[in-house]
Amino acid sequence: MKAFVPRAVVALTLVVSGAGSGIALAQPGGTLEKVKSSGVITVAYRDSSIPFSYLDAEAKPTGFGWEICGKIVDQVKKATGRADLKVQTQSVSSQNRIPLLANGTIDIECGSTTNNSERAKQVDFAINYFYTGTRLLVKADSGIKSFADLKGKKVVSTTGTTNFQVLRRLNQEKSVGFELISAKDHAESALLVQAGRADAFGMDDILLYGLKASSANPAELAVVGEALQVEPYAIMLRKEDPAFKQLVDGVLTQLIKSGEFEALYKKWFQSPIPPKGINLNAPMSRELQDNLKALSDKPAL
Incomplete structure (x- = not known):
């Protein structure tokens, strides 16, 4: 996963891993504390949620959400001081993704999960990064x-x-x-x-x-x-883990403000993608365009 270290996220990292470490890493059971202690982060993927998270021709995870997860992992390494952080991958389904996140089997899911009020009782969501129906x-x-x-x-x-x-x-x-x-x-x-x-x-x-x-x-x-x-998709996180949510939202915010989010969107939704090089030709919806300004994590009802 290629490193991406924008200035705004570096500033956030300093808060998380530097002088503010007592706030971010002292969360009992928090993801950053768990990852720092274990030296492992487990990233969940979907087998067939094209183009968000799916398996390529070599049966390796790829996709829009997967690539964003890679940038988040890079920031986790810096926030925890674990340059040696091991990245484990875990396939999840619509049925088991929430239980596996809640019980600590996975640490983050970057796929095609709808952010709605019912799920928000069990998990948290980052800034909405797609809208669909x-x-x-x-x-x-x-x-x-x-x-x-x-x-x-x-x-x-x-x-x-x-x-x-x-x-x-x-x-x-x-x-x-x-x-x-x-x-x-x-x-x-x-x-x-x-x-x-x-x-x-x-x-x-x-x-x-x-x-x-x-x-x-x-x-x-x-x-x-x-x-x-019309419902939003968002990266799924464990509930009541504000330090990790702050880090993830910080990465998304900087991707959006720097223009890299739009470039990633064009790469995965408006250009030929693996495994067959087919272009989905899916222009950005008005709802998503609006949220790139609002940076909202508001759930669907």
């Missing part, structure tokens, strides 16, 4: 163009996601009449549609574009329907 991945010739076309259809979504809950609520409140099933991860959900075992996959639209682009035949798939809601 629930749409549908279908076969291009399916005839499905909107959520209203799902009557009598089988819809899959990934277990443990807010999207599954949103779809279940839609079905109940609007009596759409589709059968909702679950899959263990995004890749399996997409495969169910490709294999004809599900008619649609309901998920965050940016993840659907990533899965479509990385499929064997992208032209046979389509992303359809108006977004049901």
Whole structure:
């Protein structure tokens, strides 16, 4: 993970690791204290959350969120005085990511986790770094163009996601009449549609574009329907760990203010990406543009 040491974050590091160390590292059970003591930080990744966090052709983690995590790790090394810090990686799923963070198995998750009020009871989130909404991945010739076309259809979504809950609520409140099933991860959900075992996959639209682009035949798939809601993604941290949140927010803030965040966005959302060199062509949303000024960690409801 390439080092990145902007001036503002160096200033933050001095607060964390220098004269202010009594504030930052004396937090009982805090992440910085844990990492300083153990000499290890465990960074969580997702197997198929393209382009945020996923496995490349060599089965190594990569992506927009993963790259930002690398810059955070560089600052953790400086804040803890552990230039020898060992970086361990851990694959997580929608179901186990929060428990593994809470019990200390992982220290940070840079993937595609929605920052919402319910999860905020269990974990903390850094500044929101993406905004998305629930749409549908279908076969291009399916005839499905909107959520209203799902009557009598089988819809899959990934277990443990807010999207599954949103779809279940839609079905109940609007009596759409589709059968909702679950899959263990995004890749399996997409495969169910490709294999004809599900008619649609309901998920965050940016993840659907990533899965479509990385499929064997992208032209046979389509992303359809108006977004049901707009929700933010954010890096997930342990709850009540202000020193670590300050460090992570500091890195994000400097990336944003320096222009490097926008460069990373263009790299992962508007340029050819591995493993197939396909361009997602996903311009920055108005919500994200606004938050690059607001620097808010406000959760979805």
